[in-house]
Amino acid sequence: MPFPHTRTHTIACTAALLLALGMLALHPDFPGSARAQPAQDPPADSVEPEEPECIVTLVDGGQMSGRLVAENDEGVTIRVGSVLTTFKTEEIDRLILVEPVLERYRRMRKAIGDDPERILMLAEWLMGERRYALALREVERVLELEPTNPRALEHKRLLEQQIRLLATAREHDAETDSEKRPSPIKPREFPVLSPEQINLIRVFEVDLANPPKMSVPRETVEKILTYYADAEQVPKTPEGREALFHKRADQILDLLFQLRARELYGDVRIEEDPEAMRRFRVDVHNAWLVRGCATNRCHGGVQAGRLYLKNTKSRSDATVYTNFLILDRYRTADGRPLIDYDQPGKSLLLELALPREISAYPHPPVNELGRERPWTPMIRSRDDARFRKTVAWIRSMYRPHPDYPIDYTPPRPVPEDTGEDTPRKPGTPR
Numbered sequence: 001m002p003f004p005h006t007r008t009h010t011i012a013c014t015a016a017l018l019l020a021l022g023m024l025a026l027h028p029d030f031p032g033s034a035r036a037q038p039a040q041d042p043p044a045d046s047v048e049p050e051e052p053e054c055i056v057t058l059v060d061g062g063q064m065s066g067r068l069v070a071e072n073d074e075g076v077t078i079r080v081g082s083v084l085t086t087f088k089t090e091e092i093d094r095l096i097l098v099e100p101v102l103e104r105y106r107r108m109r110k111a112i113g114d115d116p117e118r119i120l121m122l123a124e125w126l127m128g129e130r131r132y133a134l135a136l137r138e139v140e141r142v143l144e145l146e147p148t149n150p151r152a153l154e155h156k157r158l159l160e161q162q163i164r165l166l167a168t169a170r171e172h173d174a175e176t177d178s179e180k181r182p183s184p185i186k187p188r189e190f191p192v193l194s195p196e197q198i199n200l201i202r203v204f205e206v207d208l209a210n211p212p213k214m215s216v217p218r219e220t221v222e223k224i225l226t227y228y229a230d231a232e233q234v235p236k237t238p239e240g241r242e243a244l245f246h247k248r249a250d251q252i253l254d255l256l257f258q259l260r261a262r263e264l265y266g267d268v269r270i271e272e273d274p275e276a277m278r279r280f281r282v283d284v285h286n287a288w289l290v291r292g293c294a295t296n297r298c299h300g301g302v303q304a305g306r307l308y309l310k311n312t313k314s315r316s317d318a319t320v321y322t323n324f325l326i327l328d329r330y331r332t333a334d335g336r337p338l339i340d341y342d343q344p345g346k347s348l349l350l351e352l353a354l355p356r357e358i359s360a361y362p363h364p365p366v367n368e369l370g371r372e373r374p375w376t377p378m379i380r381s382r383d384d385a386r387f388r389k390t391v392a393w394i395r396s397m398y399r400p401h402p403d404y405p406i407d408y409t410p411p412r413p414v415p416e417d418t419g420e421d422t423p424r425k426p427g428t429p430r
Contacts, residue, residue: 051067052068052098053066053098054067054068057095058093064078064085064087074089076095093282097313101131109122120149126138135159191322192310193322196266197321198318201321204265204398205277206250207398211249214249214250214253216249216269224244225241231259233259234259253268257428276398279389285320285324287386288386289323307326308410329410344395346360347394353378354382356377396424400429402429
């Protein structure tokens with residue numbers, strides 16, 4: 001009989017375990033602290049499931065955790081236990097993919113050391129995550145330390161039974177698949193920006209007058225004092241150098257900008273979207289770009305041409321920032337950019353989204369399998385709220401516009417064919 005795997009059970013167990021382990025790991029006498037030798041990290045004996053763990057944040061402030069089953073232009077479907085729940089696109093504020101279970105397992109295993117009680121807590125968490133083989137390994141570790149531990153003996157019996165049942169079910173499914181189903185065709189992988197590259201864009205787009213949450217490690221301040229000791233912005237006295245360690249993260253970043261210390265920008269960890277990128281995510285990407293331009297029948301499919309956008313996991317940071325960089329670097333055949341940071345209202349991105357009859361740069365005819373099909377504009381007019389909000393987003397981006405030091409080559413699906421706000425004031429080039 002499978003172990004229970006409800007939303008309340010899983011979230012409660014995970015939260016309690018993480019809190020307990022996090023607090024105990026700080027205690028000097030807790031196994032796994034600086035004084036204790038952590039248990040050796042075992043090799044992973046399973047792969048992450050096809051349905052990654054996620055958190056859906058709704059526009060009304062609610063949240064739900066589960067497994068991401070599907071995501072498309074209409075919304076997302078998540079699995080909580082055996083129950084499927086679908087949220088419409090307009091209900092969703094953000095979709096966050098959670099760190100894989102195996103990564104959390106390795107980190108927690110190192111923290112708990114050889115304490116039988118904590119190992120059992122880890123095993124029970126793995127049972128809730130349906131990682132039965134790993135859970136059995138932890139239970140057997142407890143039995144090596146305490147051969148008569150009644151809780152461990154009961155878990156061992158149940159886990160061995162569960163693993164046998166799953167093995168039998170997999171064998172049956174494999175036979176059925178080989179007899180009745182053709183081999184699946186894997187979709188082409190769309191390369192996305194790494195977390196480090198995403199963080200770097202965030203660094204460049206920070207508005208120091210309205211900074212997002214961020215942190216700067218002490219080591220970065222030490223690098224500033226070492227590498228830029230002769231710069232006039234860097235304090236020379238012992239008191240001034242010590243005071244630098246106590247400055248806010250945004251003040252340290254401001255100093256890095258003044259020094260043009262680009263090699264240290266990536267050390268700054270930006271923990272949320274800067275305001276400009278939040279506007280892009282909400283007012284452009286989620287509002288009309290993905291649902292209109294990046295569909296499978298347009299710039300998100302095999303007929304996309306040179307401008308190819310990612311349309312899966314559309315609310316993840318990887319998709320949002322990858323699509324932004326593609327738009328930012330795209331140039332038309334005559335060399336014009338899609339985004340005009342100097343004259344936002346004249347951006348080709350906007351002109352191509354307007355009805356053809358009022359656009360200064362009409363969207364070209366759309367062909368599908370050799371036939372011209374109707375094209376639906378994403379923005380009705382220059383008075384449309386989407387037009388005004390997109391202009392406001394472009395104005396909020398940092399100027400002069402930086403050339404992000406990111407190495408990224410967008411994919412090509414087919415061979416290449418011949419709200420108004422006060423704009424951000426220009427700053428020092430970054």
